[in-house]
Amino acid sequence: MVNAWEVATIVAIVAGVVGFFVVLRGSAFPAHAIPNGAFAGAAGANLIGINPLVGLGVFSLLAALGISALGRRGRPDVATALALVMMLALGDAFLSQTREFEPQLLALLFGDLFGVATLEILPVAVLGIVCVLAVAVLYRPLMLTSLVPEVAQARGIRPQMVDTAFLVVVACATTMTVPVVGALLIFALMIGPPAAARCCTSRPGAALGASVVLALIVVWASIACAYSSNWPVGFFVGTYSAALYAIARLSEVRTRAWPRRLVLR
Amino acid sequence: MRFVFEPGFFSNAPVRGALTLGAIVAVVSAVVGTFTVLRSQSFAGHALTDVATAGGAAATYYGVSVLAGFISASVIGAGSIEAIGADRVRRRDIATGIVLGAATGLSALFLWLDSSSTTTGASQQILFGSIFSVSSSTVADAAVLSAAILLVVAVLWRPILLSAVSPEIAAARGIRTRLVGLLFTLALAITVGVTSIAIGSILSTALLIGPAAASLRVTRTVVRAMALACVLGVAATWLGILFAYDSPYWDSSGSPLPVSFFIVVIVFFLYLVTGLPVFRHRLARRASTAPSGPGPGLVVPPPAVATR
Numbered sequence: 001m002v003n004a005w006e007v008a009t010i011v012a013i014v015a016g017v018v019g020f021f022v023v024l025r026g027s028a029f030p031a032h033a034i035p036n037g038a039f040a041g042a043a044g045a046n047l048i049g050i051n052p053l054v055g056l057g058v059f060s061l062l063a064a065l066g067i068s069a070l071g072r073r074g075r076p077d078v079a080t081a082l083a084l085v086m087m088l089a090l091g092d093a094f095l096s097q098t099r100e101f102e103p104q105l106l107a108l109l110f111g112d113l114f115g116v117a118t119l120e121i122l123p124v125a126v127l128g129i130v131c132v133l134a135v136a137v138l139y140r141p142l143m144l145t146s147l148v149p150e151v152a153q154a155r156g157i158r159p160q161m162v163d164t165a166f167l168v169v170v171a172c173a174t175t176m177t178v179p180v181v182g183a184l185l186i187f188a189l190m191i192g193p194p195a196a197a198r199c200c201t202s203r204p205g206a207a208l209g210a211s212v213v214l215a216l217i218v219v220w221a222s223i224a225c226a227y228s229s230n231w232p233v234g235f236f237v238g239t240y241s242a243a244l245y246a247i248a249r250l251s252e253v254r255t256r257a258w259p260r261r262l263v264l265r
Numbered sequence: 266m267r268f269v270f271e272p273g274f275f276s277n278a279p280v281r282g283a284l285t286l287g288a289i290v291a292v293v294s295a296v297v298g299t300f301t302v303l304r305s306q307s308f309a310g311h312a313l314t315d316v317a318t319a320g321g322a323a324a325t326y327y328g329v330s331v332l333a334g335f336i337s338a339s340v341i342g343a344g345s346i347e348a349i350g351a352d353r354v355r356r357r358d359i360a361t362g363i364v365l366g367a368a369t370g371l372s373a374l375f376l377w378l379d380s381s382s383t384t385t386g387a388s389q390q391i392l393f394g395s396i397f398s399v400s401s402s403t404v405a406d407a408a409v410l411s412a413a414i415l416l417v418v419a420v421l422w423r424p425i426l427l428s429a430v431s432p433e434i435a436a437a438r439g440i441r442t443r444l445v446g447l448l449f450t451l452a453l454a455i456t457v458g459v460t461s462i463a464i465g466s467i468l469s470t471a472l473l474i475g476p477a478a479a480s481l482r483v484t485r486t487v488v489r490a491m492a493l494a495c496v497l498g499v500a501a502t503w504l505g506i507l508f509a510y511d512s513p514y515w516d517s518s519g520s521p522l523p524v525s526f527f528i529v530v531i532v533f534f535l536y537l538v539t540g541l542p543v544f545r546h547r548l549a550r551r552a553s554t555a556p557s558g559p560g561p562g563l564v565v566p567p568p569a570v571a572t573r
Contacts, residue, residue, distance in 0.1 A: 028362035029308040073540055077307040078478040082536055084311065085471040089529035092467060096523045185373065188366030195359050232377045238370015245363050249349070 003116045004223055010121075010128045011177045012189065012219040016212030017135050018173045019190030021166060023198060024146045029077055030067050030167055031190050033084035035174045035183040037063030040091030042178070047094045053123065057175040063087055064167035072160060113180055113223065113233045120179070127176035134169045142166060143204060185234040192241025193218055196248035214244060283396045283506050283524070286404050290460045291472055291498035293411040296418055297456045298477035299491045300449060303429040309346060309450065310473050312361045313457040314466035316342030316368040321462070322375035332406060336458035342368060343454035347447045396464045396506065396524050403463060410459045417452050425449050426487060468525045472498055475532030482539040501531040 022031045041059025042052040063083055070079035135142070141162045144152035152159065177186040193214035197207045222236035301310045320338020324331045342364050349360035418425065428435040428442040435442050460469040480493035505528030512522045 023359060023362075026358040028358045028365075029311075032308075032312075032362070032365060074482070075302065075305065075307075075478065077305055078302055078474055078536075081307040081311055081470055081474040082478070082533055085467055085475070085529050086533050088467040089471070089523075089526045092523045093526040096521070096526075182373070185366075185369060187362070188370060191359065191362035191366050195363060232373045234373035235370045235377075238366050238368070238373065242363050242367035242370070 001114070001227065003118055003121060004113045005220075006121055007116050007124055007180050008113060008219045008223055009216065010124055011181055011186070012215040013212055014128045014131050014173050014177065015186060015189040016193055016215035017132055017208065018170060019194040019215070020197065020208045020211045021135065021142050021146065022170070022190050023194040025142075025166070027166070027170075028191055029080045030064075031170055032187045033067060033080050033087075034060050034063045034167070034170050035178055035186050036084055037087030038171075038174050038178050039183040040087045040094065043091045043094040043098075047098055052179065053175065056178055057171075059087060060171035060174045060178075061168065064171040065164070068160070068164040068167050071163075113226070116180060124176045124180065127172055131169055131173045131176070134165075134172070138162065138165055138169070147204075181237065182234055185237045188234075188238045188241045189215055189218065192245050196244045199245075199248035199252040218244060277510075279397045280506065280510060282399055282401060282404055284503060286399055286407060286463050287396060287502035287506060288499050289404075289408055289411050290463050291476070291502045292495050293414055293456055294460055294469070294472040295476050295494035295498040296415060296491055297453055298473040298475075299481065299487065299494055300418070300425055300429055301453060301473060302477045302481055303426075303487070304446075304449070306450070306453065307474050308358065308361050309343070310453060310457065311470045312346075312365040312368075313339045313342055313454050314461050314469050315365055315372070317458050317461045318466055319368040319372040319375065320458075322372050322379055326375050326378050332403070332458070332462045335462045336410075336455055338368070339454040339458045339461075340451060343450040344447075347443075347450055396468075397509075399463055407459050407463050410455060414452050414456055414459075417448070421445065421448060465525055468528055471525070471529045471532050472502070475529075475536055476501065479532075479535045479539040482536075483544045497532075497535055501528050501535065504528075504531055 019031075022028060038056045038060035041055035041057070041062075043055075044059070045052045045055025066083045066086075067076075067080050070083060073079075141152065141157045144155065144157060145159045145162045149159065152162075173190075174183075174186060181189065194207075194211040197211035197214055200210055201207050218237060218240045222233050222240055225231075225236045226233035298310070301307060317335040317339040320334035320336070320341075321331050322334075323338070324334025345364050346357070346360050349356075349363065424435065424440045424445045425448075427438070428440055428445045432442050435445075457469055457473070460472065464472075476494040476498040477490070480490045480497060484490040484493055505524050508527040509522060509524040512527075
């Protein structure tokens with residue numbers, strides 16, 4: 001239980017930070033595709049008998065680089081969709097070659113927060129620190145290319161490079177979080193709290209902070225509910241994230257006449 | 266012949282069912298998919314399959330028809346995406362993401378409830394489907410629903426096309442673009458529901474986006490793109506079924522590979538091939554020699570323009 005709290009706290013901080021830029025850049029689709037592609041890697045690693053974390057890392061990196069390479073030559077959303085189905089099909093092929101994977105399949109898709117061993121916390125923490133540091137380094141180029149592309153171009157920032165670097169950060173965040181919260185739910189955590197945070201404030205720094213705080217609230221509440229009800233933690237993460245966004249949107253609509261918030265939109 | 270079609274390919278009832286269903290699904294996916302790609306709604310097209318999964322899992326748990334669960338969930342999902350905000354592209358992205366996140370939470374719950382009750386193997390069936398194990402009543406349902414979708418698309422042809430290619434012209438001509446967008450997204454939701462129940466959610470996205478995106482790269486009008494997408498989709502599906510049927514004979518282990526794997530590989534290959542410079546140059550040459558194109562709204566933006 002203590003392990004679950006610690007890991008979930010790390011995951012929430014990373015999801016809050018990375019997710020803020022996912023929402024800002026409108027990259028929800030790649031953020032959904034990379035964890036799903038990574039899931040295929042875990043299935044492949046299981047098939048050839050190596051550590052699933054290696055499979056997750058390799059496939060999420062492949063997904064990130066594939067999406068950004070294909071996206072340069074065509075419509076980005078089509079490139080993401082095709083990269084995603086390709087990864088999923090590989091995962092399907094790997095799964096068809098093994099028989100006793102079903103319980104693990106569900107754990108990988110939906111997470112197994114209460115099964116986290118003490119030894120697993122360290123790699124998660126290290127990858128989490130790497131992600132947050134990478135976002136800190138990329139902070140200005142990410143902000144500029146997302147909000148004022150013209151200024152970014154004038155300063156000689158190459159948007160394609162920033163895009164690829166950002167997707168690699170998402171892949172890194174995915175690798176550490178999929179075994180813990182599952183491929184499908186890291187996505188909910190990366191979208192719901194940051195989108196809600198953006199409705200509450202217009203200053204980027206404050207929105208980033210709010211996004212982390214909201215992600216922590218969602219995760220802690222979800223763990224508490226999952227622990228007491230015995231239902232899967234993913235259900236609570238998904239519904240609480242969506243509920244948070246709904247509340248934030250409703251309160252935003254009510255205060256829309258307020259004239260001070262113009263910067264982010 | 267013996268080496269191409271392994272014994273019993275044509276006399277096998279599940280294979281015939283799979284070929285029929287595959288063709289129906291590929292055609293309706295190609296038609297709806299062409300508009301989906303033109304409207305940049307690939308994310309919604311994929312997200313709705315996951316939303317449908319939640320409905321399928323819930324239907325399994327409550328013991329009602331899985332097809333009804335798939336379709337009602339994806340229709341509700343489409344409605345919520347449009348309700349949250351489809352007016353701006355970036356907000357549509359977030360709206361789709363929020364609905365997708367909530368739906369995956371619900372599928373987590375219902376798949377967990379399914380697997381803790383008696384049904385075993387249900388989760389993999391819902392997620393990945395199997396074209397060989399569909400019943401003939403499912404084929405009939407899929408045919409009827411597909412015909413209905415094609416009819417709706419035919420009736421709404423010009424408004425959908427115009428609001429996809431140029432929302433400003435559409436609005437200027439008095440077309441209610443929000444309403445058309447909602448109707449199209451609902452048609453997309455039903456397509457996704459039908460194809461997911463038939464062939465699993467992976468294949469549903471692959472057939473929706475792949476053939477349409479590939480043929481939009483090499484044709485200049487929507488009608489031609491759609492026709493080519495139908496041909497490519499059906500060809501990919503049938504080839505995939507053939508390969509999957511043959512695959513146990515390829516090596517000594519004899520374990521079959523899934524149909525979805527082969528179809529996705531073929532579709533992905535088609536998309537890569539149509540992106541080759543050969544096709545782009547031919548298209549550009551024809552564009553420069555062609556007389557000033559057909560009426561407004563009928564010209565597909567050429568690939569070079571369509572990139573960001």
